[in-house]
Amino acid sequence: MTRRAAILAFSLVVTIGLLGLQSWDVALGRVQRSAIRAIEERTGFVVKAIERAEFALLPLPRISLSQVAFTQRDGALAGEAVRVKAHLRLLPLFSGRISFDRVDLVAPRIDVAAPAGSDGITEWLSPALAEFEQLQSQSKIVVSSGSVFLRADGAIQSVVRDLNLVIDERDRNEPLSLSGSLSWRGVPTEVNLLWPMAGGNAKAALSATSPLLKLRFEGNRSGPGEAVISGPLVLSTPSLPKLLGWFGEKSRLGSALGAVAISSEIQVKAREVSFNSAIVNLDGERLDGAIKLAETGGRFALSGTLAGATLDLGRLVDRLPVPAVNAADTTPFDLDAWTSRDIDLRISVDAARLKGARLSDVATYLLIKKGRFETGLLRASAYGGNVKTRLLAIGTPAGVDVKIQAGLDKVNIGQAASDLPQLARLSGTAGVQLALDGIGRTFDELLGSFTGRVNLAARQGEIGGIAFAELLRRAERSPAQALRDWRQGKTPFETISANAGIAGGILALTEAQMTGQNYRFNLAGSALLRSRTLDMTALLTSPNGALKLPFVLKGPVDAPVFELETEAFLSPAGATLLTR
Structure with missing residues (x-):
């Protein structure tokens, strides 16, 4: 041995x-x-x-x-x-x-x-x-x-x-220290906690790591009395909707967000969390400001002001589960699902994108109370002009009362067309004013109740795909020749003006005219908001009014038919119209 x-x-x-x-x-x-x-x-x-x-x-x-x-x-x-x-x-x-x-x-x-x-x-x-x-x-x-x-x-x-x-082992007044792993709602998670067990100022820390969440906090809990926890927090998630779902929160508005990361100095009080000097990254786009989460009267409330360089508003809107406007959809509006939490959020960015459009100096907001939803653009510059919008929905016994307002002023359409392909055939400077007010339990009721107005004005531009002046010259020489290749070329215009009233879900043109150096084009008729169809007629006339060519504009708004009324000017009776 x-x-x-x-x-x-x-x-x-x-x-x-x-x-x-x-x-x-x-x-x-x-x-x-x-x-x-x-x-x-x-x-x-x-x-x-x-x-x-x-x-x-x-x-x-x-x-x-x-x-x-x-x-x-x-x-x-x-x-x-x-x-x-x-x-x-x-x-x-x-x-x-x-x-x-x-x-x-x-x-x-x-x-x-x-x-x-x-x-x-x-x-x-x-x-x-x-x-x-x-x-x-x-x-x-x-x-x-x-x-x-x-x-x-x-x-x-x-x-x-x-x-x-x-x-871990501890003596009286020493902090509780624990670490380990768990699985909650099917998600494995690693946790570490240092929690003070006594009054006075003491260190507190928490970290959690899972496929849905990475969180790290190191700060202090102060006392005695009502405890206040403060210190730096870093939190990130690859999908905020999934993270909210993990905590049992189903938020329609939350679905607008994807990957989110927050770095902030936080202060936690009873039923209130403040994020001060916060840096918020939404899919890699940084916003700075302050946010507060609170519970008031049993309702969760979020408020804050954020500012940044860029923000893709279109991406946020596209993620929302917004139903398509369809009169055939008889599903009742569920405004309560959109207003289950109080929100007062203001965001300002130097540049933003919205459905392809580029905006600058943007200030937008979201204001929600129980039974009330409001959002819009307080201001935005776009293509040399300005844009403002407002959407307000309020729950009433008769349904949801909806108010829509939009305004575009001095917008250069040619510049906008570089980002919006649907405007590729247009140029000029335009302004639009829209105001709608309606109430209903379904899209059919809402569209059928809309009242309001639309005003459009444009100047010094062109419309591609048709040459009105050339069409008039051809028709004057030979009506039959006017039917060939009339959907080519461009039509310069000096002014466009259109005014329409909306009542009972029907838009009626009260005045619509486009003028150029060698023509005048007038449009009249109506549009049904429920079916989104057009039923309009137009008249193209020479400057002296000696030659008049009639058109029809009918069909769905997305793909209407715009045609010459050939029978009206090729028939013997129509020949009189050509020279009247």
Whole structure:
């Protein structure tokens, strides 16, 4: 035997001898009672029942309890574990006392009593944390392969599975430190928490990592009195809608956002979180400002002001689950789903994109109260002009009252056409004013109730795809020749003006005229908002009025038919029209 082995053997013999000299009874009943009492003192758990107890000294002193039922003293937490292993401290055994430095809960099933109506993790876990805070000291607690059932009024609110957690040993007033992993709503998550258990200023930290969330906070909790938590926060998610869904929040407006990252100094008070000096990245586009989340009168509220260099507004709008305007859709409007949370958000950016259009110096807003939805552009510059819009929807007993306002002033259409292919055949400077007001429970009712007005004015431009002046010259020489290739060329115009009134879901042109150097073009008729169809006639005349060519404009708004009324000017009776 080597000298080292001899020393170890001698030490072991001495240790066993010292233990044997103690007067404490190693009868299993007493060990079990002592172990239970020590576990309750060092963990805050009250043991209600056990099936079997085992005690062993070698290789290290330990007590193992099987099928253990336990609860916290205030009843906020209760459960059962397949096995509880308590690792004894060696030195206290020399004096006949039982003390633990670690308690393992193997495959525990834990029930946490949550306040009725609560829906947040903080409210669920606050009673359990308060019980830990009352302990004089706490052993290291290791939870492996556990499950946590969060219940309110006996009903399960949520379940945490695959819980593997280490709660570090601490003395009174020392912070609670835990780390581990869990699976919540099917998403595996790594967590680390440092939470102060006493009043006054103390360090607090939290980190969480999952496929849906990366969060890191290191700050302070101040007290006594109402606790205030403050410090830097970094949070990111590849998909905000999925993250909200993970927390049980179904938000139609939230679906507008994709990848989101926030870096901010936060301040957390009771039912209020402030994000100060916040940097918000939306799909890589940075916005700076301040945001506040609060709960008022049982309603969640978000408010804030953000500013940045660029923002793709069109991308946000395209992601929203907005139904297409269709009179055949008889589904009632669900305004409550869009106004379930209060929002007061103002965003300003140097440049923005909206459905391909490029805007600059943009100020937009979103204002939501229960039963009221409002959004629009407070200001925006576009292609040498200005743009303003407003959409307001208010819930009423008769349905949703909708008001739409839009204004474009001095917009260069030719410049806009480079970004909007649908304007490729147009040029000039234009302005549009639109005002609509209607009420209904469905699209059919709403479209049929619309009243309002539309005004259009444009000057010094061209319309591609037709040459009115050339058409008049051909028709004057030979009416039959006018029918050939008349959809070619361009028509310069000096002015375009159109005014229309809207009532009962029908748009009626009260005045519509385009003038050029060698022609005048007048349009009259109506458009049905419900079916989105046109029923209009037009007349192209020479400057002196001697030659007149009639047209029809009919069909769906997306693809109307614009044709010469050939029978009107090729028939003998029409010949009179040509020279009238």
